[in-house]
Amino acid sequence: MIPVLLIVIPLVTGLISFFLKEERSAKAFALLSSVATLAVSLISLFQSGDSLSTDASWLPMLGSRFSVSLDGMGKILTLLTAVSFPIIFAATYNNKYKSPNAFYGFMLLTQAGLMGVFCAMDLFLFYFFWELALIPAYFLCSKWGGEKRIPVTFKFFVYTFLGSLLMLVGILFVYFKTPDHSFAISSLYNLALTYGEESFIFWLFFIAFAIKMPVFPFHTWQPDTYEQAPTAVTMVLSGIMVKMGVFAVIRWLLPMFPGASERMADIVMILAVTGMIYASLIAIRQDDMKRLVAYSSIAHIGLMAASMFTGSASGIQGVIFQMFAHGINIIGLWIVIDVIEQQLGTRKFSELGGLAQKAPVLAIMFVIMSFANIALPLTNSFVGEFLMFNSVFNYSIVLGAVACISIILAAVYTLWMVQKVFYGEVANEDRVVLNVPINTQLMLAVLVAVVLFFGIYPQPMINLTSETVTKIIAQIK
Amino acid sequence: MSKFVYLVPLFPLIGFLINGLGRKSLSKSLIGLIGSAVILASFAVSLGIFFQVKQEGFQPQVIHLFDFIKVQSFNIPFAFQVDQLSSLFLLIITGVGFLIHVYSTSYMHNEEPQHYGRYFAYLNLFVFSMLLLVLGANYVIMFIGWEGVGLCSYLLIGFWFKNNNYNYAARKAFVMNRIGDVGFLLAVFWILAKLGTVSYGDVFARASTFSTFDVTAITMLLFVGAMGKSAQIPLYTWLPDAMAGPTPVSALIHAATMVTAGIYMIVRSNVLYTMAPTTMTVVAVVGLATAFLAATIALKQNDIKKVLAYSTVSQLGYMFLGLGVGAYTGAVFHVMTHAFFKALLFLGAGSVIHAMGNEQDIRSMGGLKKYMPITHITFLLACLAIAGIPPFSGFFSKDEILAAAYEHNKVLWLIGAITAGLTAFYMFRLYVMTFLGGFRGTHDQEHHLHESPSAMTIPLIILAVLSVVGGFVGIPEAFAHNAHALEHFLSPVIVKSTETAHALDTGTEYMLMAISVGLAVIAIIYAWTRFSKKPEIAEAEGAGKLLANKWYVDELYDKVIANPLVALGGFLKNVIEKSGIDGIVNGVGRGVNYAGRQMRLMQSGQVGNYILLMVLSMVLMIILVFYGNNLNPVLKYFSK
Amino acid sequence: MPITYYIVLSIVLFCIGVVGVLTRRNAIIIFMCVELMLNAVNLLLVAFSKMHNGVAMAKDPASTVGIDGQLFVFFIMVVAAAEVCVGLSIIVMVYRNTHSVDVNFLNRLKN
Structure with a gap:
């Protein structure tokens, strides 16, 4: 019942939201809906057994069932989704959008799609929700985005649709290979594929997921899209939607094609580690806060991609942990960037400076988030990155050592940003009137609390996912 | 008492929270009081622990707090280890830390209340991190402290964040530390891969299962970590720049405690290092090279804090020399005495800077002796201690390291002794130019010269006493049998290496002492006579210019590492990303577009x-x- | 008469129609050519219908086999009439607007 609620609440409220007239009511309604979802998600953490799964007839002609279920990994990602949306809504409560009802409607539909992706236990249903999450995102980017939104959204569209189509081909292929012609996860986990088939289909799925994550060299849609999308949408894209790709690899790709995953691990990991260094080096040269964070995100996702394919328990554990941590951290960074952009009208380092004098609280929050971004111990991402680097290192010492260079580069570019934006003398004195709204401050405080809590005491989350990890490892082996 | 060891880091953490959150509402005196009181409380608990540990037959205790990271393949508990080594470091950190906090209440008094609160919050956070570093019962907890002190160092170097040069220095310090941290982290992964545990007890008990390659690689990687944190070649250039921070910070972080973390870590891992002779040689050579190089640079620096900074780098080099030749106790001993006299020197320098109205150039000082008697006397004592004049503390610790070096390799000893001479020379150049002769600053400055308030002078006096008598815990075998209390105290945590300093016969040891003391005395006399008459005002030329410009190492790093990396980033951004990958993607898009345009012609109407x-x-x-x-x-x- | 003659005739008529549609520019003539094609097909349908019916009648005089071919012809004639109706009215409208029935003027679809 719980996964159904998680999907249905945002879906229904999202549709209703289109019919709301006033801006205030649309905002309040969206916030209320997301809080309700959060409540359900929190309840799910303490549930086990039947209440966590639902299986109903859906498309009997195709052999697809509406089968949703929450395991440890699903709980964490639905929690991330459920936590992020109220925070995003509340933190950007003061932003003005044209036709707000449609904006919030699309946002909630995206949430429904995301929830579905994280709950689906049927490959066709998964694909359905995957697209349900993406399509509102296109509208959000193309309607509410920045100046260059049309070409950029087009690029985003081409990239992700290419991925989706490849995945669709792959889905149909594995569908016909199942003995009972079904999309159920249990049948797909026991596919009998030949060596050649497995390798081929692996790439169809992998490219789809790699574009979403994104992994080098499929990443160039990301900085542009993050830059052009309205920041609230960027938060959803980077905080949650990229996790769809990572999640899908762990949920579907690795267990469906264990042989191919092991054979291709070298190639994938080399790509991922190259991407980490590549993105970090590019981040050093950015002059725009959004683009810098976008490249930093590519570097972090690269590490997740690399450690997923190590096939080790600690690696996958680390990835699941880091998915949550990265989501929280990057949303925190975006919130600060959004405040700066909304109030000062620029994100360029060359036009910013000395904000720590004007907005000390914002500076403190941003510095904490930045240090979480570079995985300082006692912030949540340290735990994830420690586990992930450890697994990559165990897989190959050379790859591990090269990947670790990104730790240094991360410090270089993140502190560069902190220094340029917050320290030094105040640039453009006349423009600097920075009032950080109380709701934004509050949301940042919540995020900081989450960052520190899971940085100091990560064990509850690790325990929650250990069962999933065990199952996946057993499936891979 | 050791049950309550968690209180030791807890107090500074509470102080950090109170001062950090209440920096706008609390008054300055309350902030200073809380900031110092929490450290004093930690010191009191540390003292209790120390006396418990000091009892005969004390066994190292591991206090398990909670599971930090527990996955299928390994478990990393959040646990503290109480033993001789950690309890000694606790005393140094909280003791010296407390004095510096007290000093800071007066030194930072001109700051606005919220920045004053921020300062004490950072300082308390630093002490907390440093305590985690030394208390951790495994390498991961040590790493938490390790990065935590790096963070605080970053925050405090860039404390006056309006000045962009300071921010650059802060960033440089953090990045260079991070390079070392990566080495540390790789070592942790290596240990974890081989043993599945990082707890000291398990690692050292099973160290014999390491192959020679493993143990060499692990110790080398750990040493890379130490290079970053303890400012050794090639990662030392951040420390002199770190003097951008407030002077008490330099005293606490960049002299007494944080920079000695590398030494603590190697002593902690002495079981592993003893197994890896190759690494030991590297440590000794790098340490000595750093000691010598930094001492030469210090000869020509004119900024009072820069001289002390290079002196710190040089003294840290000494400690690594000691570690490299197996004199672990000697290194810890030098950490301790160095904490006393170098903190004293920095605080003395701070007192001078305070009186001079933020002037740091010794060419504009001179003759401060009559204006600042307490600062003068304590500074002189510290100079004597660092120069290694008996019976001051530096003599004992430095002598122990040099004796061990002599026994190991006479060339090491020779360069070490020369460096000791250089140390005496530049310290007395500094002393003479600052305190003797006539005043060379402006009238305005002269008018304002005054002795510092008692909150500043009392810590100076206490540290001066410690600098003078601190050496007596490590009286060499040649003077009295079994009088080396420190060695006795530390013996449970340090493996007996086959060759110890006591293999030297008494005569040789006296000779070595005589030579090093002789060199120091000659250097002091030379410096005294040379600079008291004619202070060195002119810009350095020739070889001196090379030294004054720090051998151009910073410029070299920029040219060889930083600039190419930035250029590579630009190349990737503008060429590979824009024309390469995006070119292909957009090319496909454009291709479709073009094909569409051509096909459109068929629709002629x-x-x-x-x-x-x-x-x-x-x-x-x-x-x-x-x-x-x-x-x-x-x-x-x-x-x- | 052998069926081949009918086939050849209707092919010739059809081809004349096609060529007419392709080459002429006057809308009315194009229309007439379309009618020509339709009638070529009608002719063929009637011819085949008669042929099949003749074969079946030899066995069973009451047979109706093949009669549906002639039925189709009626359908086609009705549809063609309707088409002429619509088509001619379009042509009249075009003429009113452009004072011409030249189809090459009608290239608005291009954009």
């Missing part, structure tokens, strides 16, 4: 053309239907 096409297609279909069988092989190929 002439109905006749459409019909013609229709007819042609129909003809084609008829042909296919009637003669399709002949095309079958082709169709079959495509349908496969």
Whole structure:
């Protein structure tokens, strides 16, 4: 019942939201809906057994069932989704959008799609929700985005649709290979594929997921899209939607094609580690806060991609942990960037400076988030990155050592940003009137609390996912 | 008492929270009081622990707090280890830390209340991190402290964040530390991969299962970590720049405690290092090279804090020399005495800077002796201690390291002794130019010269006493049998290496002492006579210019590492990303677009053309239907 | 008469129609050519219908086999009439607007 609620609440409220007239009511309604979802998600953490799964007839002609279920990994990602949306809504409560009802409607539909992706236990249903999450995102980017939104959204569209189509081909292929012609996860986990088939289909799925994550060299849609999308949408894209790709690899790709995953691990990991260094080096040269964070995100996702394919328990554990941590951290960074952009009208380092004098609280929050971004111990991402680097290192010492260079580069570019934006003398004195709204401050405080809590005491989350990890490892082996 | 060890880091953490959150609402005196009181409380608990540990037959205790990271393959508990080594470091950190906090209440008094609160919050956070570093019962907890002190160092170097040069220095310090941290982290991974645990007890007990390659690699990687944190070649350049921070910070972080973390870590891992002679040689050589190089640079620096900074780098080099030749106790001993006299020197320098109205150039000082008697006397004592004049503390610790070096390799000893001479020279150059002769600053400055308030002078006096008598815990074997209390105290945590300093006979040891003390005395006399008459005002030339510019190492790093990396980033951003990957993607997009444009021409709007096409297609279909069988092989190929 | 003659005649008529549609520019003539094609098909349908019916009648005089071909012809004639109706009215409208029935003027579809 719980996964159904998680999907249905945002879906229904999202549709209703289109019919709301006033801006205030649309905002309040969206916030209320997301809080309700959060409540359900929190309840799910303490549930086990039947209440966590639902299986109903859906498309009997195709052999697809509406089968949703929450395991440890699903709980964490639905929690991330459920936590992020109220925070995003509340933190950007003061932003003005044209036709707000449609904006919030699309946002909630995206949430429904995301929830579905994280709950689906049927490959066709998964694909359905995957697209349900993406399509509102296109509208959000193309309607509410920045100046260059049309070409950029087009690029985003081409990239992700290419991925989706490849995945669709792959889905149909594995569908016909199942003995009972079904999309159920249990049948797909026991596919009998030949060596050649497995390798081929692996790439169809992998490219789809790699574009979403994104992994080098499929990443160039990301900085542009993050830059052009309205920041609230960027938060959803980077905080949650990229996790769809990572999640899908762990949920579907690795267990469906264990042989191919092991054979291709070298190639994938080399790509991922190259991407980490590549993105970090590019981040050093950015002059725009959004683009810098976008490249930093590519570097972090690269590490997740690399450690997923190590096939080790600690690696996958680390990835699941880091998915949550990265989501929280990057949303925190975006919130600060959004405040700066909304109030000062620029994100360029060359036009910013000395904000720590004007907005000390914002500076403190941003510095904490930045240090979480570079995985300082006692912030949540340290735990994830420690586990992930450890697994990559165990897989190959050379790859591990090269990947670790990104730790240094991360410090270089993140502190560069902190220094340029917050320290030094105040640039453009006349423009600097920075009032950080109380709701934004509050949301940042919540995020900081989450960052520190899971940085100091990560064990509850690790325990929650250990069962999933065990199952996946057993499936891979 | 050791049950309550968690209180030791807890107090500074509470102080951090109170001062950090209440920095706007609390008054300055309350902030200073809380900031110092929490450290004093920690010191009191540390003292209790120390006396418990000091009892005969004390066994190292591991206090398990909670599971930090526990996954299937390994478990990293959040646990503290109480033993001789950690309890000694606790005393140094909280003791010296407390004095510096007290000093800071007065030194930072001109700051606005919220910045004053921020300062004490950072300082408390630093002490907390440093305590985690030394208390951790495994390498991961040590790493938490390790990065935590790096963070605080970053925050405090860039404390006056309006000045961009300070921010650059802070960033440089953090990044260079991070390079070392990566080495540390790789070592942790290596240990974890081989043993599945990082707890000291388990690692050292099972160290014998390491292959020689493993243990060499691990110790080398750990040493890379130490290079970053303890400012050794090639990662030392951040420390002199770190003097951008407030002077008490330099005293606490960049002299007494944080920079000695590398030494603590190696002493902690002495079981592993003893197994890896190759690494030991590298440590000794790097340490000595750093000691010598930094001492030469210090000869020509004119900024009072820069001289002390290079002196710190040099003294840290000494400690690594000691570690490299197996004199672990000697290194810890030098950490302790160095904490006293170097903190004293920095605080003395701070007192001078305070009086001079933030002037740091010794060429504008001189003759401060009569204005600042307490600062003068304590500074002189510290100089004598660092120069290694008996019976001051530096003499004992430095002598112990040099004796061990002599026994190991006479060349090491020779360079070490020369460096000791250089140390005495530049310290007395500093002393003479600052305190003796006539005042060379402006009238305005002269008018304002005054002795510092008692909150500043009392810590100076206490540290001066410690600098003088601190050496007596480590009286060498040559003077009195079994009088080396420190060695006795630390013996449970340090493996007995086959060769110890006591293999030297008494005569040789006296000779070595005589030579090093002699060199120091000659250097002091030379410096005294040379600079008290004619202070060195002119810009350095020739070889001196090379030294004054720090051997151009910073410029070299910029040219060889930083600039190429930035250029590579630019190349990737502008060429590979824009023209390469995006070029391909956009190329595909443009290709589709172009094809569409060309195809559009077929839609001429002439109905006749459409019909013609229709007819042609129909003809084609008829042909296919009637003669399709002949095309079958082709169709079959495509349908496969 | 052998069926071949009918087939050849209707092919010739059809081709004349096609060529006419493709080459002429006057809308009315194009229309007439379309009618020609339709009638070529009608002719063929009637011819085949008669042929099949003749074969069946030889066995069973009451047979109606093949009669549906002639039925189709009626359908086609009705549809063609309707088409002429619509088509001619379009042509009249076009003439009113452009004072011409030349189809090459009608290239608005281009954009």
